[in-house]
Structures are given as C-alpha cells and as structure tokens.
Amino acid sequence: MELAAIGAGLAVLTGVGAGIGMGMTASHAMDAVARQPEASGKINSLLILSLALIESIAIYGFVVALLIIFAG
C-alpha cells in the first residue's frame, strides 16, 4: 500500500507540466488582448478551449492516481 501511495504521488506530478503550459497560455493570451483589445472575445474562447485541453494532461495524471489507489 505504501508503494502504491508513492506511485499515485508520482502520477499526479503531471500537474507540473500542465501548470507551466497553462501559465504560458494565459500570459500569451493576455499579450494578445493587450495588443488587440477588439479581438478579446475570440481570444477568450480560444483561451478557454486550450486551457481545457492542457488541463486534461493534469486530469490524466489524476485519473491514473485514482486508479492506482482505488482499483489497483
């Protein structure tokens, strides 16, 4: 069981990459809005979509950790 907990902790480390990616996405989106405020509606929906896609990386790690703990 202890080893399974360590494995689950390692699986959740995917959040690091997702966090970096989301930070870069948000910063570039803000640059884009600052440069072209009238396009903010379109940029906003693209931002939400790409954040969701990046978030899924973190979610995969989370699902794997859950499977290790509860189904392993």
Place this chain on the structure above:
Amino acid sequence: MEGFHFSISAELTEISLFGVRFEVSVTALYSGYVALALVLLAVVFRLFAFPRFKERPKGFQNVIELIVSAARNYTVSIGSKKLEGFGCYIFALMAYMLGCGLIELFGIRSPLTDLQQTAVLAVVSFVIINAYGFAKKGPMGRLRHFFPPYVAPIRIITELAIPVSMACRLFGNMVGGLIIMELLYSVIAPIVPGVLSLYFTLFHVGMQTYIFVTLTLTFTHEAIE
C-alpha cells in the same frame, strides 16, 4: 476524516422491471431518469406549448427561442454554415449533461462521475463525428485524410485517442469536483461547503458541458473540412 467515503465505481442498487429483478449502478439508474425526464419534458412542450406559439413571441416562447437560437448560433460560430443541422445534437447533449450534473444538487451521485457514462457520451460523440465526416465528404474524401500511407498510423492513433481523451477528461474533472466536495463535507460541515458548491457543483458542471460541446464541435468541423 472518518466521514469520507469514496469509490471509483458507484454502488449498486436493485430494481425490478416487468417482474425481473436485477442490479444496476446508481449512476446508470439516475442517468436513465434524467433522460426520461428530458423526453417527457420535450413531449409536453411539443403537445401543449408549441401549438400556442405565435408570430410575435412573448414570455415563455421568448425564453425557448432564446435558448434554441443560442445553441444554433454557437454551433455555426464554431463550425460553419455546413454544421447548422448539428445544433440539435449539441442542444440535446447540453441538456443531458446539465441534467446529469445538476442532479448532484439533490444529494445523488452525478452520473457523470462514472467512467461508463462518460465513455458512452464520448463514444456517441465519436460515432457522430465520423458519421458526419463520411456523410459530408464521402468515403473517399474521409479516407484521403489518412493519406499518404506513412502518416496513416499517427492519424489513426490520433482519431482513436479522441473518445478516450474525452471520456477521461470529463470523468476526471467531475470526480475531482466530487472528491473535493466530499472532503469538505467530512472536514467542515456547516456553511462552507454550501458556498463552495456554487463553484464545484454549479459552475463546474456548466464549464465541463461547455468544454465537451466545444470539443465535439471542433472535431466535427475538422472532420468535414
């Protein structure tokens, strides 16, 4: 922490249908109820509300027209004019997912926190995406997507990853919200979980519905391009 119970698969319950008793999971049962409620609502609207609609809308008709035209406009804005008929699937998907998510407000485990249910939604979306692709472009046009042969394996894996990723993303997000709420209920019972469930139950469900619908639309648009 003693009040915290969680398991990935929902607990089973026994129902009897036409005299035959069998076990189903709670999530499957309540997703069936949600679908039934939506169908009944649609039939009631069709029989009693729609015949009384007028040329100049007011009141209830305004609300219905607003929702329907919002779904259609959103479909057209992500896709193109070619996707206009797709709006009805998007509307049905949104209604079903919102119903399934908001049933959590009654203290019932949401059907979307079951991997089987999200997998069903993802597979239905996948089938519809490919059916639309075949219908709009013809078999040869769709297969040209996998040409030249050396990119075919990558393309096939990318296509097959779509339902898996959609199912896992929805499941993971909903289960994350569920676990956080369960933890909160077991640690601080009064007031705090009620305020936070505004986010983790209401807003979160709307957000995930929006993302699922947007991804379906984006992939469909890609398939008919």
